Amino acid sequence: MKKTSLLSRIRESRLFWPFVAWVLILVFDAIVEPGFFKLGIIDDPVYGKHLYGNLVDIFNNGAPLMLTAIGMTLVIATGGVDLSVGAVIAISAAMGAVLINPALGNELISNEVLTRNATNTPLPIIVLATLAAGTLCGLWNGLLVSRARIQPMVATLILMVAGRGIAQLITNGQIMTIYYTPYFWFGNGYILGLPVSIYIVAIVLFFAWILVRKTAIGLFIESVGINAKSTYYSGINEKNIKLLAYVFCGFCGAIAGLILSSYVHSADGNNNGLNYELDAILAVVMGGTLMTGGRFSLFASVIGAVVIWTFTVTVYSLGVPANALLAAKAVLVMVVILLYSDYTRRLMNRLFERRGSEA
């Protein structure tokens, strides 16, 4: 009796399914691609000794998505959705690039500028401005949803469409290359042999967890997502809860934008963070949060993001061309949706219960 309940408790844990999915993909990799798990230490002339290998890449390249998924989790838990995070990433990246660029995008970049490796703005200000830009975007979304009472999908669609235009306005319509090595640290640097971005994800995840689980905010978010009306009748300001979720999502998007632009050394209004909103939604759904809102787990969403990146790296290492990646991803989406459907759930439960009673 007790054993069954432990088993079912593990099975019912939000971390269980995304974790199983991850392990399955890793097992697949181990069979198909024996070198997949190879880790090595490289002595980089710029960043010093650090770890390299597919697993490191998954976490390093996947960091922006993990961050986006953390923010998206709270929004979806309130029963909303934020389609604009991809655009928010682009806006933040553009903000960072434009502040660094000594020419402010108006002049042609001369060789002299390139070799100077300098910036007009101190790095802390650049970082703060980048984060502020994304947070402001989140505030805009939050106000539309909570105060103007526009449906989340429509409200965030506005910034999804407009955001990339805004990003291009900021960079004057150009893809802005960044020539300032200290900025590259966020996306390429290492601390104790591990990528900086992993530490950033860990810190954000930790603070987000504190924010939602050590205060009443997490409970209120879940309550709003399950039944906003009852929550309002209980004396909770459901508007501010929603607002907070969108603001936080924008903030997470901004950090993702910072890392992404730092990683690729440029800001491209059209392509930075492209489709990130959809991947983030997929990660959250894989983490077991319902699109209708309610119970959520930040950790499960992060694992969901890890699954998506592991899948991406796997597909690449199988030699699938980059332009076919979306088609491959569609298969992943389909499998996830089928696995999470009520029908499959019921089937699984029945299967497990029968096992349990036999044992």
Place this chain on the structure above:
Amino acid sequence: MMDDSSNIVKMSGIVKSFPGVIALVDVDFSLRSGEIHAIMGENGAGKSTLIKVLTGVEQPDKGTIELDGQLVQVRSPQHSQELGISTVYQEVNLCTNISVAENIMLGHEPRRFGSIHWKKMNELARQAINRLSIEVDVTQPLENYSVAIQQMVAITRALEVLSAKVLILDEPTSSLDIHETNLLFDVMRKLKNEGIGIIFITHFLDQVYQIADRITVLRNGKLVGTYQAASLSRVELVAKMLGRSLDELDAMSRVKSQSKEKQDKQRLVEAKGLSLTGALEPIDLELNANEVLGVAGLLGSGRTQLADLIFGIDTPDNGTLIIEGEKVQKFSPLESLKRGIALCPEDRKEEGVVEDLTIRENIILALQARYGWFKFLSTPKQSEIADKYIQLLGIVTPSPEQLVKNLSGGNQQKVILARWLATNPKVLILDEPTRGIDVGAKTEIQKLVMQLSEEGKSCVFISSELEEVLRISNRIVVLRDRKKVAEYAGEVDDKTLIETMAGES
């Protein structure tokens, strides 16, 4: 009853249950052609479930439906339309941005050379709507017309395109003014004379007597009876809706007033001319400590609106609300919570419980709301509070970690009560706290309310069950048509109450 041959619809022995609730128990219903048949009952009486069964939205667990003497199984709303049963809802489900003619003919447009024959379509639509003898330019977009005309268009569509023999009008008059209502009634009478059977659902007593031939009364999912409108007095009707028979009325006649003398009437809440357009006419009301104020009124009498105003769900557009000597400026549940006002809302499912949270979380929700975001009650503290109220109110559950959706209605109600008691309110407003819960839980909640008032709280007890209002109230206010029509402080019998509620003496 009468001869069965003229029945177009005959439903017999309909049983329908949902998880945890039995919505209909062995209900019979018949509709003759050329008749307007009103279905009456309070919330939760089973009116909408009965209609859903007839229109194929729900499948009955038991029972049969006959149409024109033929046994049928209504598989879906679509199927019911094919069978000639059409429903026009309170909120018209048409497309307001396309023309009247398109709305009427949608899906049945006459065609010529593969495309829509507009001229013919407009002509057909015009003929169709003329049948109701109303003047409408069918080429205008529907949104240019009032809700009343939109309903006519919906009715026209039902009659012409779907050639309905049975027309169901679900609360059609609730957003119409008197003139529009009369217009609708003219149309209904006309259709009746053409042999259409009309089912009319409303909570306006006046209108029922104005237009209905027969009245079927449901109560708690059971059939009370079907009556000729002409031979059923208003008072009798109300008594039946509330589950009383006139004979036993005189026997039960007292208002609880023993604890009245010993109290020194500490005024907690005072409303002066409090009103909200379309919801409540100006009302004066006082709530005192150590007192249960009963509010009696039928569905649509403004009883819930009164509760919502005092609790700050809605902001009144006139009048003042004074709580403990202070005039309320800002109306919101959070402000009320801070002032010590609590509301257990009528709609337990939509406005009360948060189903997918645990009992513990549901109980501490309002208290936590008062503490704010950052002063988070620790889990042990939460459990302590939850355990205390689970025991105090006798909530039946294996554990406080159980999800609230797994509880029965009565226990869910107790959880909401616990949520508010945990905030230690001074004024407790209970809107239909005993609806849909079993007899045992009912008595417990009644007892608890009396106990709370003796402990110094002011309780407002809103109920359509007169018996319990009479039993536990010190004072009774009667609402009718969004107005306060009477207040009884001393002895009153329920016959008087029913007469006041029905608006007939």
